[in-house]
Amino acid sequence: MFTEKSNSSLSLNQFLGQFEGRKIFYANAAHAFYDVMVGLQQFRPKQKPNIIMPVYIPAKLYRFVLAAGYEPKFYDVPTDLNLNLQEISELIDDQTQAVFAVHFFGIPVDMEPLKEITAKAGVYLIEDCAHIMNAKYKGKILGTTGDFTLFSTRKMMQFHFGGILVLNSEPWKFKPSQKKRVNSLFFAYHLLGSRIKFRVNNAMSRYNLTRKLSLPGTGYINFSEKHVVHVKMMDHLSEWYCKLIDLDKLVNKRRDNFLFLLNTIEDHTFVQPLGLDRYATKDTTNRYSLNKGFAPFSMPVLIPDGSRDKVQKALCDAGVICFIGWPEAPFEEKGFEGAEALQNGLIELPVHKYMDSNQLKKIVDCLNTLPENVKRPHHVNTSEPIFHLT
Numbered sequence: 028m029f030t031e032k033s034n035s036s037l038s039l040n041q042f043l044g045q046f047e048g049r050k051i052f053y054a055n056a057a058h059a060f061y062d063v064m065v066g067l068q069q070f071r072p073k074q075k076p077n078i079i080m081p082v083y084i085p086a087k088l089y090r091f092v093l094a095a096g097y098e099p100k101f102y103d104v105p106t107d108l109n110l111n112l113q114e115i116s117e118l119i120d121d122q123t124q125a126v127f128a129v130h131f132f133g134i135p136v137d138m139e140p141l142k143e144i145t146a147k148a149g150v151y152l153i154e155d156c157a158h159i160m161n162a163k164y165k166g167k168i169l170g171t172t173g174d175f176t177l178f179s180t181r182k183m184m185q186f187h188f189g190g191i192l193v194l195n196s197e198p199w200k201f202k203p204s205q206k207k208r209v210n211s212l213f214f215a216y217h218l219l220g221s222r223i224k225f226r227v228n229n230a231m232s233r234y235n236l237t238r239k240l241s242l243p244g245t246g247y248i249n250f251s252e253k254h255v256v257h258v259k260m261m262d263h264l265s266e267w268y269c270k271l272i273d274l275d276k277l278v279n280k281r282r283d284n285f286l287f288l289l290n291t292i293e294d295h296t297f298v299q300p301l302g303l304d305r306y307a308t309k310d311t312t313n314r315y316s317l318n319k320g321f322a323p324f325s326m327p328v329l330i331p332d333g334s335r336d337k338v339q340k341a342l343c344d345a346g347v348i349c350f351i352g353w354p355e356a357p358f359e360e361k362g363f364e365g366a367e368a369l370q371n372g373l374i375e376l377p378v379h380k381y382m383d384s385n386q387l388k389k390i391v392d393c394l395n396t397l398p399e400n401v402k403r404p405h406h407v408n409t410s411e412p413i414f415h416l417t
């Protein structure tokens with residue numbers, strides 16, 4: 028019903044061919060990020076190097092920053108997942124090596140004004156496209172603005188490994204710190220395992236077989252330990268396999284799934300899509316369409332009133348696992364209102380290509396029939412059970 032027609036196709040090689048700089052295939056995007064930070068320090072050493080980055084990030088990235096010997100200087104992430112340019116520019120000082128900016132969950136941000144700021148200040152811009160591939164915003168291919176761009180084939184193609192560093196600028200002759208690759212057998216083992224898991228999960232959910240799904244774990248950071256990164260490069264099999272994937276098909280499937288959820292979830296005051304004005308338009312009949320070039324990773328929504336965990340549990344009971352961003356962020360940092368709201372209220376509705384129509388309908392049915400006591404937990408009569416869903 029909400030399907031967009033398209034017969035185009037685009038391979039990874041064709042996609043990357045649109046970038047002029049060198050491309051380097053890593054075991055994952057975070058390894059590339061680490062190597063850029065280390066390389067920058069060798070190229071122009073600073074006594075106490077810092078990187079300006081969002082405080083709403085996975086713990087893994089924080090650990091990698093510490094392992095590279097940098098101090099993170101955090102900026103807040105508002106609930107529309109956009110950039111606060113003023114806040115970022117005020118953080119830049121003479122020890123700043125780079126600014127790190129993220130297209131969270133595929134919701135695009137305009138990198139151009141940020142690039143102007145970093146270029147003027149003489150610091151580098153690292154564009155995190157881990158949640159984006161084959162996307163455009165304001166007519167520009169996302170990933171082409173940063174001096175260094177990170178892609179994650181691991182995340183976008185649902186592999187266990189895989190990240191790509193694109194050097195849109197190469198101020199020094201960049202060389203990965205290690206040559207060693209991941210073992211291809213590992214990749215094959217995990218690929219097979221994950222594909223079986225998706226199929227079994229969909230089948231179980233379709234036939235309502237009894238099963239127990241568990242909620243995903245949470246990242247962590249232990250500030251008392253020394254952080255070390257063992258960089259690896261992408262294995263041969265992933266490198267070959269990811270080039271076979273049709274990126275247009277992959278993105279179109281995600282867009283169709285996204286559009287279905289956006290147009291069928293009824294209460295957008297309770298399930299609030301984030302950054303909506305940057306990727307969708309509403310017509311006179313109140314139907315949304317997605318902007319050209321939008322390539323979602325998941326559908327991030329905010330659930331108010333402290334109900335997020337109950338909604339996640341309800342979806343899990345209905346047979347759909349949803350991530351909740353990075354509940355470990357903003358770590359021990361204080362005073363970041365946006366990140367705290369995301370920490371407590373964000374949930375990612377899955378739109379990846381292994382979501383079948385049955386799974387999508389389950390999400391919608393579950394969200395459209397949440398009982399009032401879940402939606403307004405502060406008004407719950409404590410003698411009633413908090414929450415039941417079938």
Ligand SMILES: Cc1ncc(COP(=O)(O)O)c(C=O)c1O
Pocket residue numbers: 054055056057058085088129155157158178179180181182189190
């Ligand atoms: C926003 C963001 N950036 C970068 C990364 C790192 O990507 P990878 O898992 O390929 O190292 C992740 C991974 O979770 C991420 O969520």
